[in-house]
Amino acid sequence: MQKTMETVALWTGRLAHLALWAAGTGLVLMTALIAAQVFWRHVLNDxxxxxxxxxxxxxxxxxFLGAAVGIREGYHLSFDVVLYVLPHGAKMVLFSLSDIAVAGFGCGMIWFGxxxxxxxxxNMLPSLGISGAYDFAPIVAGGLLIALFSAERVFRRAAGLPTARFGDDAEAA
Structure with a gap:
């Protein structure tokens, strides 16, 4: 199982890297569009x-892409104070429960999105001329990645592989 999870981790790592680049590109593009709008409105009076x-x-x-990558890398919001005093096995159980709950949240995002x-x-978005469904596509895509990355973390932990989170590695035992 460990070899399989190493291969899965390689591919999901590449997917996370792609998602992070897409998120960064989106941030730059959004900034450029807002800057263009400000320039057109205040300088060109249009x-x-x-x-x-x-x-x-x-x-x-x-x-949503950035949030999914943050979940894969273990940067999502958590309350870790108790984890400092728990034995390794209890930490692993709590980490897995947390990841399962996050995966459930991702599935909810898919379903409701x-x-x-x-x-x-x-519905058509009048200024863009596209379907209103595109407004909710990021929720579905983010939910898919969140569920995938959370499940990967649970399976990596079960295989004894690290998951890039404080105290969550096989050597800490």
Whole structure:
């Protein structure tokens, strides 16, 4: 199982790297669109109507992609004070429970994000000319990555591999 999880970790690491680059690119693109809108509005006394909704949509992508990568790398919000005094086995159980709960949250994002997308698929975003379902695509994609990365962390821990989180490694025993 350890060899399989090392291969899975390699591929999910590449996926996380790609997601992080996409999130960073989205952040830069959103910043450029907002800067262009400010320039057009205040210098040229005109307005680009599609920059605000496009920026909000891009922001959804970089938030959810970045959050998923943060979960994979162990940077999500946690309360670790108790973990300093617990034995290694208890830490591993709590880490796994946390990752399972986060995976469940990711599955909820997929389910409810998909429902929202389905309900708004017939609406058109007037300034962009695309379906309203695209507003909820980042929730579904982020949920998929969150569920995948959380499940990977549980399986890596079960295989005795480190998961890049404080105190969560096989050597700490």
């Amino acid at each position: 307005s680009i109507v599609w920059t605000e909704p496009a920026s909000v949509m891009i922001m959804g992508w970089f938030i 998909w429902q929202l997308a389905a309900k708004t698929a017939g």
